[in-house]
Amino acid sequence: MTQDQAMTLALRYLAFQPRPVVQMQTYLSGKNVDHETIEFVVSRLKADQYLDDSQYARMFVENRARHNPKSLFALGYELAQKGIASSDINAALDGYDDEALARKCIAKKFHSWQHFDDAKFTKKILSTLQYRGFNYGICHSVKDHFTAIKAQVHKEDK
Numbered sequence: 001m002t003q004d005q006a007m008t009l010a011l012r013y014l015a016f017q018p019r020p021v022v023q024m025q026t027y028l029s030g031k032n033v034d035h036e037t038i039e040f041v042v043s044r045l046k047a048d049q050y051l052d053d054s055q056y057a058r059m060f061v062e063n064r065a066r067h068n069p070k071s072l073f074a075l076g077y078e079l080a081q082k083g084i085a086s087s088d089i090n091a092a093l094d095g096y097d098d099e100a101l102a103r104k105c106i107a108k109k110f111h112s113w114q115h116f117d118d119a120k121f122t123k124k125i126l127s128t129l130q131y132r133g134f135n136y137g138i139c140h141s142v143k144d145h146f147t148a149i150k151a152q153v154h155k156e157d158k
Contacts, residue, residue, distance in 0.1 A: 006033045006041045011050070020056050021046070022083025057084050057092035065096060069105040072098050074133030102134045102142045114150050121150060 006028060013019065013027050021042060028038045045051040057079050064075055072093050079089045106125055113124050122143055129139040 001031075001033050001037065003037055003040055006031075006037045007044065009033070010041050010045060014045070014050055018056050018059060019051070020053050020082045020084055021051050024051060053084050054088040054091060057088045061092045061096065065101060065104070069101040069132065071101065071133035071135070071138075072096060073135075077133075098134060098138050099141060102129050102132075102138050103145065105129065105132060106142055106146055110146055110149070114153060118147070122147065 009031055010024060010028060013024065019027075024042060024045070025038055028041065033041070042051060060079060060082075061075055064070060064078075070078075075096075076089050076093060079092065080086070084092075105128065109124070109128065113121055116124065125143045125146060126139050129142060134142075
C-alpha cells in the first residue's frame with residue numbers, strides 16, 4: 001500500500017472522531033499497512049496536528065465530565081488503556097474534582113430517584129457512584145448531600 005493510500009485511510013478514520021496515536025497505529029496495522037508507512041503517516045498527521053494525544057485526552061475528559069461523569073481514577077484508566085501517556089493524562093485531569101463529578105452524576109438522576117424510600121435511594125446513589133469508580137468517602141459524602149436535599153424537598157412538599 002502506498003503512503004498516499006495509507007494517508008487517505010487514516011484521514012477517513014479521523015473524519016468520524018479524534019483518535020489517539022496508538023489507536024491510529026492499530027487501525028493501520030489492521031489494514032495491512034507496513035510499519036514504515038504507518039510511522040510516516042502518523043508523523044505527518046502529528047505535524048499537521050490531526051493527531052495529538054494531549055488534545056485528545058483533554059477532549060475525552062471534558063466530554064466524559066459533561067455527559068458521563070466518572071471518577072478521576074476511572075477516567076485516567078480509560079485513557080491509559082487507549083495508549084495515552086501519563087503526563088498527558090495528568091494534564092487532562094488537572095482541574096477536575098472527584099466530588100464535583102460525583103455530584104454531577106447523581107444530580108442528573110436525582111429527580112427520578114427522590115421519591116424512593118431512604119434505603120433504596122441510598123442504595124441507588126452508592127451503587128451508581130461505586131460503579132463509576134468513586135471512592136468510599138466521596139460516595140458517602142455525596143449520598144449525605146443528596147439525602148439532605150431530598151429531606152428538604154419532602155419537608156417543603158408537606
